[in-house]
Amino acid sequence: MPKNNNFRLPSLKDAQIRTKETVKIEHNLFKLPEPTRNLGVGRKFFLRTYGCQANERDSETIAGILLEMGFTRTDFEEEADFILLNTCAVRKNAEDKVLGELGMLKKLKTKNPDLMFGLCGCMAQEEEIVQLLLKKYPQVDLIFGTHNIHRLPELLYNAMMTKEKTVEVYSKEGEVIENLPVKRFGKHKAWVNIMYGCDKFCTYCIVPYTRGKERSRLMNDILAEIQELKDTGYKEVTLLGQNVNAYGKDLDIENGFATLLEEVAKIGIPRIRFTTSHPWDFTDDMIDVIAKYNNVMPAIHLPVQSGNSGMLKIMGRRYTSEEYKSLYDRIIAKIPNCTFSTDIIVGFPNETDQQFQDTLDMVDYCKYDLAYTFIYSPREGTPAARMEDNVPMDVKSERLQRLNEKVGLYSNMNNQKYVGKVVRVLVDGLSKKNDQVYSGYSEENKLINFTGSQVQEGDIVKVLITDVKSWSLNGEVVE
């Protein structure tokens, strides 16, 4: 067991170092050490996840580990013996939510002094956040980062036995660790990591610091995982990475992502999605594979961030607005039914009215089905955080509102095209709002609410679209 008081704190400076060193892939590293094996027996854990799909997938690993230690899961904080928040650092408001939550949960400790609080994920990788937690949030007992989830049993044991704060965050990513336990939260849809980390260093983004350098999993490991998911009845996999189309570069696989996608398609699982794909790495071979296989879904998340080439250059995105449009045109030419979603940042330092107008023009060009839109949030340690910013907050907010109005317009317009058409829907279950109505997603990633009889969760059914809303479609089963 590690000694206590042996704090290992993060450093953003160390986290930005990239070396050519090949990353080790460990297949047999994880084993529950003897004293941790039954640590959870008679105890419950509560796990809350913030942020992106990478965090969702990490939480499935964390839950898998805790269940192996004998814990049971609860959805109620008041019942828990261990509360763990898996956090996101991508914008300040994501962090504020977590800090607020920590404040609210504090009172539970007065009722149950043995209650353990843990914080992990991207916030744990930030120096200033860990310092803040140590100073102002004494209720937090355990902090660990994104690179040492496999160390959770020892760290939790240490914190519980010594009743002293335990902090272990690696700044440098370690090995790729295979065969960690996993408790999948979905019964028919699964996340599959194909790579970790990001080497793009967009100037506004904290992810390359919190998630480390790009490391690909071996193709055989990924294919074996997907084969097993198919064999156990899963209908859909989403291939995950900050930059899925950089897959294989570190393993010297030529055309890595297109090759992997084709091999995954051949397994024959009914639906394959992937996220996120960076426009710079999006090859024509990828487009051909998506077009060729019916089980690769025609829905692409293609973050644009800005429609202005000057702004894109300062953001470090590596493409111009013309190159992005040309990529969009090439995709649509080969996959005419493809839907597009995107991410857009407004109010980047010194963004002019004209530059913002170019972003609106880009939305007019691509007519996105969905856009995640954000006001720029400075992240300590990134180059953009050192840029002076002359755009007042009310201008940023007004731009966000104008952008959202336009996005809503196109979403609605695109949805109208489906009225009278039949789409294939993977059934998630009964709708959260109405227990007479089912919900699920079409191949194009449209949320469909529909009625029908003898419908089962996990079925793929044909639905006739009768009516549309801005963000969903209504229909009835026709088969």
Ligand code: SAM
């Ligand atoms: N790897 C993905 C990519 O390149 O598009 C995205 C990862 S990031 C978690 C998701 C989105 O958050 C980004 O596409 C960007 O729009 C947004 N984002 C990242 N850093 C941001 C910041 N400092 N302020 C506002 N939005 C930010």
Ligand code: SF4
């Ligand atoms: Fe962040 Fe850019 Fe990497 Fe996406 S590609 S995670 S936006 S640095």
